[in-house]
Amino acid sequence: xxxxxxxxxxxxxxxxxxxxxxxxxxxxxxxxxxxxxxxxxxxxxxxxxxxxxxxxxxxxxxxxxxxxxxxxxxxxxxxxxxxxxxxxxxxxxxxxxxxxxxxxxxxxxxxxxxxxxxxxxxxxxxxxxxxxxxxxxxxxxxxxxxxxxxxxxxxxxxxxxxxxxxxxxxxxxxxxxxxxxxxxxxxxxxxxxxxxxxxxxxxxxxxxxxxxxxxxxxxxxxxxxxxxxxxxxxxxxxxxxxxxxxxxxxxxxxxxxxxxxxxxxxxxxxxxxxxxxxxxxxxxxxxxxxxxxxxxxxxxxxxxxxxxxxxxx
Amino acid sequence: xxxxxxxxxxxxxxxxxxxxxxxxxxxxxxxxxxxxxxxxxxxxxxxxxxxxxxxxxxxxxxxxxxxxxxxxxxxxxxxxxxxxxxxxxxxxxxxxxxxxxxxxxxxxxxxxxxxxxxxxxxxxxxxxxxxxxxxxxxxxxxxxxxxxxxxxxxxxxxxxxxxxxxxxxxxxxxxxxxxxxxxxxxxxxxxxxxxxxxxxxxxxxxxxxxxxxxxxxxxxxxxxxxxxxxxxxxxxxxxxxxxxxxxxxxxxxxxxxxxxxxxxxxxxxxxxxxxxxxxxxxxxxxxxxxxxxxxxxxxxxxxxxxxxxxxxxxxxxxxxxxxxxxxxxxxxxxxxxxxxxxxxxxxxxxxxxxxxxxxxxxxxxxxxxxxxxxxxxxxxxxxxxxxxxxxxxxxxxxxxxxxxxxxxxxxxxxxxxxxxxxxxxxxxxxxxxx
Numbered sequence: 001x002x003x004x005x006x007x008x009x010x011x012x013x014x015x016x017x018x019x020x021x022x023x024x025x026x027x028x029x030x031x032x033x034x035x036x037x038x039x040x041x042x043x044x045x046x047x048x049x050x051x052x053x054x055x056x057x058x059x060x061x062x063x064x065x066x067x068x069x070x071x072x073x074x075x076x077x078x079x080x081x082x083x084x085x086x087x088x089x090x091x092x093x094x095x096x097x098x099x100x101x102x103x104x105x106x107x108x109x110x111x112x113x114x115x116x117x118x119x120x121x122x123x124x125x126x127x128x129x130x131x132x133x134x135x136x137x138x139x140x141x142x143x144x145x146x147x148x149x150x151x152x153x154x155x156x157x158x159x160x161x162x163x164x165x166x167x168x169x170x171x172x173x174x175x176x177x178x179x180x181x182x183x184x185x186x187x188x189x190x191x192x193x194x195x196x197x198x199x200x201x202x203x204x205x206x207x208x209x210x211x212x213x214x215x216x217x218x219x220x221x222x223x224x225x226x227x228x229x230x231x232x233x234x235x236x237x238x239x240x241x242x243x244x245x246x247x248x249x250x251x252x253x254x255x256x257x258x259x260x261x262x263x264x265x266x267x268x269x270x271x272x273x274x275x276x277x278x279x280x281x282x283x284x285x286x287x288x289x290x291x292x293x294x295x296x297x298x299x300x301x302x303x304x305x306x307x308x309x310x311x312x313x
Numbered sequence: 314x315x316x317x318x319x320x321x322x323x324x325x326x327x328x329x330x331x332x333x334x335x336x337x338x339x340x341x342x343x344x345x346x347x348x349x350x351x352x353x354x355x356x357x358x359x360x361x362x363x364x365x366x367x368x369x370x371x372x373x374x375x376x377x378x379x380x381x382x383x384x385x386x387x388x389x390x391x392x393x394x395x396x397x398x399x400x401x402x403x404x405x406x407x408x409x410x411x412x413x414x415x416x417x418x419x420x421x422x423x424x425x426x427x428x429x430x431x432x433x434x435x436x437x438x439x440x441x442x443x444x445x446x447x448x449x450x451x452x453x454x455x456x457x458x459x460x461x462x463x464x465x466x467x468x469x470x471x472x473x474x475x476x477x478x479x480x481x482x483x484x485x486x487x488x489x490x491x492x493x494x495x496x497x498x499x500x501x502x503x504x505x506x507x508x509x510x511x512x513x514x515x516x517x518x519x520x521x522x523x524x525x526x527x528x529x530x531x532x533x534x535x536x537x538x539x540x541x542x543x544x545x546x547x548x549x550x551x552x553x554x555x556x557x558x559x560x561x562x563x564x565x566x567x568x569x570x571x572x573x574x575x576x577x578x579x580x581x582x583x584x585x586x587x588x589x590x591x592x593x594x595x596x597x598x599x600x601x602x603x604x605x606x607x608x609x610x611x612x613x614x615x616x617x618x619x620x621x622x623x624x625x626x627x628x629x630x631x632x633x634x635x636x637x638x639x640x641x642x643x644x645x646x647x648x649x650x651x652x653x654x655x656x657x658x659x660x661x662x663x664x665x666x667x668x669x670x671x672x673x674x675x676x677x678x679x680x681x682x683x684x685x686x687x688x689x690x691x692x693x694x695x696x697x698x699x700x701x702x703x704x705x706x707x708x709x710x711x712x713x714x715x716x717x718x719x720x721x722x723x724x725x726x727x728x729x730x731x732x733x734x735x736x737x738x739x740x741x742x743x744x745x746x747x
Contacts, residue, residue, distance in 0.1 A: 015485070015502075015656075015657065015658055015659045016659040016665065044478050045478065046392075046435070046518070049499070049518055051499060051500035051501070052480070052498060052499055052500045053500065054500035054501075055442075055480070055481070055482065055483050055497065055500060056480070056481065058483065059442075059481070059483065080500070089502055090500065090501065090502055093485060093502040093503060093658075094442075094482070094483035094484045094485050094503075095483075095484035095485065096442050096443065096482075096483040096484035097483055097484075108443075111648070111651075112404050112648060112649075112652050113404060113602065113634070113645045113646075113648040113649050113652070114404065114405060114561055114562055114634045116648050117562075117636070117640055117644065117645060117648070118562065149443075150402070150404070150486065150652050150655060150656060151402055151403070151404040151405070151406070151486075151652070152443060153401045153402060153406060153407045153409070153410045153441070153444065154407050154410065155404075155405050155406070155407045155559065155561035155562075155567075155632070155634065156407050156559055156560065156561045156567040156568045156569065157407075157567075158561055158562070158567070162443070164445075165443045165444075165445040166445065166446065167446070193414070193446060194445065194446040195445075195446065195449065203445060206445060206448065206449070207442055207445065207448065207481050208481075209452075209479065209481065211449065211452055211453075215449070216449050216452065216453045217449060218328075218330075218331065218453060219328070220446070220449075222330060222411075222414040222415050222446065222450065223324065223325065223411070223414070223415055225566075225568065226566075226567050226568030226569065227324055227325075227411045227415065227568060227569055228324050228325035228568070228569075229566050229567075229568035229569065229570070229585075230316055230318065230321060230324075230568060230569045230570040230571055230572075230584070231316075231318045231321050231322065231324045231325055231571075232325060233316060233570075233584060234315075234316035234317075234318050234571075237315075237316070239315035239316040239317070239318075240315070240316075240317070240318070241317035241318060241319045241322070241547065241555060242317070242539075242543055242546040242547065244538055244539035244540065244543045246339050246342055246538060
């Protein structure tokens with residue numbers, strides 16, 4: 001049989017790649033305020049568990065420098081008492097930590113199967129051509145970084161493009177071209193769902209967990225036709241879930257007087273089936289609160305063929 | 314088959330993510346009722362409801378809760394944690410994001426009830442980093458819940474304390490695997506742990522931990538209000554409740570359709586207005602790309618955790634990606650293999666190397682130069698990945714490969730005989746993102 005070889009072009013496993021740092025890094029480039037914010041992040045986690053703060057800390061240094069630099073790595077290592085090697089190992093594992101300067105707008109085109117086949121592949125190719133960029137490259141004016149993305153969890157709005165992770169739904173080659181042209185002209189088109197656009201650094205700051213009343217965008221749109229299509233159809237057809245009585249113990253709801261118990265519908269006849277569970281998800285029976293199931297086999301069973309799909313749900 | 318909106322019932326109402334609107338639509342009444350029960354009564358209720366984990370594996374949630382070791386009377390309580398898996402990323406899956414973006418409080422209400430039941434005072438929500446709008450909605454909702462007395466100390470005068478920490482990921486599908494998620498939450502590379510021990514005894518910070526999916530926890534307030542029997546009125550007894558089916562691809566009206574577990578594609582397609590461009594259904598996934606694909610043979614297969622397994626697949630994340638006769642199955646699977654290669658964490662050799670080999674072979678099949686022997690190599694590879702890695706990721710990677718060869722071997726052969734993809738346009742775009 002003929003097997004692929006390492007010389008096959010351009011294919012690499014992102015997560016096992018290495019990071020090249022040109023210099024040791026200087027944590028002191030980050031000022032007093034960043035150190036205070038780092039302390040704030042560390043305080044979110046239980047005492048003695050400061051390492052949990054590493055992911056948000058990396059988002060924080062990225063929000064200042066536009067990518068994770070040697071300085072950023074040195075800063076996180078210093079704040080958490082880790083080695084730079086430990087921090088670098090984490091940086092290389094996650095796709096959102098950028099290793100080269102990123103533009104003001106990170107344009108991500110979903111090229112996973114569903115979006116890709118509904119037009120995402122054409123959109124990615126067209127944007128690459130329009131901007132003269134390959135995957136993970138940035139325009140010379142530092143406005144746009146183009147990347148292909150894996151499933152962005154919006155398949156019902158396919159094909160999906162995100163700008164700084166905000167959803168631009170149901171894109172076409174033409175609409176995506178217009179979108180990046182507007183961005184290059186200094187405009188900020190409104191996302192289909194999500195808050196008004198900010199810069200890549202500003203969105204990284206939000207992902208690091210720093211919000212204010214404006215960034216929380218309480219009135220920004222969250223929904224669209226696919227999100228609501230089922231509930232709307234249910235109303236149209238008079239379909240409802242079986243009803244139950246809501247006990248009105250809630251002071252505020254009672255004052256509002258909104259009796260919105262779900263309306264009634266005929267229950268479906270429940271056929272029976274043998275429950276099966278995934279060995280991958282079976283905890284060990286050790287609970288003293290479960291005397292009927294003392295310590296026993298508890299899940300060291302061999303994975304069965306097809307016992308997958310625990311990841312990413 | 315009627316639609317049964319429960320988790321989605323507030324979608325499309327006036328800004329349901331705001332606490333005042335949530336409260337007006339029965340929000341936090343489940344928590345009030347729960348705090349009047351004992352923790353053991355709550356665990357018994359959820360067990361009795363047979364709520365099965367919505368994240369994909371379908372493990373009974375009440376059992377997970379019960380596995381948490383509790384201190385005997387007089388013993389000091391050790392820390393326990395509830396961790397919410399909000400790292401949605403399985404290809405085709407688009408259910409937890411709209412839920413968090415539109416109705417974040419139902420999840421938060423479920424978290425507080427779960428914490429009370431398993432006697433945890435701290436919960437962590439691990440949200441996918443790219444899901445910035447869900448992060449905003451959940452962040453605001455946690456603040457509102459704290460201000461409303463539903464979080465913090467002495468919740469609703471019950472004496473129970475509970476805090477929630479939001480932890481945003483950084484782009485790694487594998488962190489949806491619960492032990493990889495825990496490592497990531499501890500600030501490490503998100504690589505799965507060897508099990509046992511399971512998180513129920515040795516989870517976050519080596520403490521007993523419940524890891525539940527967003528939809529699982531969001532179901533809990535309704536079960537508390539409606540009772541186990543109400544929940545079991547929907548769907549089969551072994552796999553009951555309402556299910557958010559997410560239809561995408563070649564359907565007229567893609568989107569979220571919440572119907573009883575055990576609904577069929579035929580029924581769901583009717584709701585979604587049929588196929589989108591007048592073509593015949595060809596292949597589809599019942600629960601994301603990691604569940605073996607189905608074909609027209611399976612239009613009447615009930616989609617619940619048990620029936621889907623009996624039919625040779627899984628209910629997974631109830632993400633139905635639907636493709637028609639003009640879609641090339643080899644191209645579809647190639648692109649899924651690109652995804653599995655990109656997302657393999659690299660810990661286990663069969664998965665890391667196997668996904669690499671998959672992609673090389675699929676590139677050949679699509680671009681030309683593939684051989685009939687390649688098809689056997691794909692099956693041989695699948696056999697050597699399946700069951701030979703720590704977590705279910707490797708198993709999932711084999712699902713589209715082996716199931717597509719099972720149902721569409723002729724189409725693979727056509728790729729060999731035609732020296733490349735016979736579908737117009739596909740060849741030019743093979744590997745477009747490189």
